């Protein structure tokens with residue numbers, strides 16, 4: 001049976017905290033499945049969906065990952081840790097064809113649009129006017145999926161901790177991650193052990209927003 005959220009979206013957003021310690025309780029498979037399914041409903045440019053998730057659950061592998069992550073305890077304590085990667089090869093013709101096929105199966109693709117993305121995606125990646133590096137592009141997209149996963153998880157009562165504190169080369173070697181994948185984030189998932197670090201607050205909207213042009217006050 002499909003798992004159902006236990007709190008509202010607003011509560012999930014407001015109650016999500018970066019958990020630094022987890023209880024050993026496992027995440028039920030149907031809950032994990034639903035978290036991942038909802039997470040990858042995230043948007044992506046041309047629907048290319050570059051995110052790739054390595055789901056680490058074996059204790060031995062979590063210990064190995066922890067050693068690549070400055071020994072941060074949440075990595076070995078959480079029942080599930082996602083190594084969230086972004087694939088640089090999504091501009092390859094065969095991959096683009098798989099996106100087209102998916103769109104056709106969903107009834108959302110016509111030949112004109114298929115031809116458009118066959119032509120446009122390789123050009124985008126060759127000249128990349130919209131991003132400085134392909135790594136910036138893979139990270140941009142993968143982190144949107146990570147955000148979806150964290151909020152979906154919290155709605156099922158599952159805590160998380162987004163992590164940039166790891167040595168990329170070590171993670172790639174230890175988990176046989178090929179050259180064309182960028183490791184964007186580690187994401188331990190599970191049930192947090194209290195206490196959380198105190199909530200650090202957020203700047204208010206006026207402090208981080210501008211009206212029409214950078215530098216002009218925005219009030220709401």
Ligand SMILES: Cc1cc2nc3c(=O)[nH]c(=O)nc-3n(C[C@H](O)[C@H](O)[C@H](O)COP(=O)(O)O)c2cc1C
Pocket residue numbers: 016017018019020072161162163164165166185199200
């Ligand atoms: C991209 C990213 C990387 C982060 N890396 C780490 C990390 O390596 N270790 C850690 O304990 N927390 C990490 N955090 C968690 C932040 O410290 C935390 O989100 C921030 O202090 C705000 O707290 P809150 O998420 O509980 O509201 C990271 C958060 C983000 C978004």
